[in-house]
Amino acid sequence: xxxxxxxxxxxHVEYQDCEAIIMIQTGEVCGQMPKxxxx
Numbered sequence: 875x876x877x878x879x880x881x882x883x884x885x886h887v888e889y890q891d892c893e894a895i896i897m898i899q900t901g902e903v904c905g906q907m908p909k910x911x912x913x
Contacts, residue, residue: 887911 883898889911895904903912 884895885898887894887896887907889907892906892908892911894907894911896902897904
């Protein structure tokens with residue numbers, strides 16, 4: 875994590891041609907990700 879990042883803690887996920895950001899505190903998925911890519 876970068877301490878200068880103003881966004882809440884999150885992770886970046888890539889699956890095939892899809893990319894998404896997952897918020898650690900809420901589990902919210904921002905972006906396009908098939909359910910299979912989240913398992």
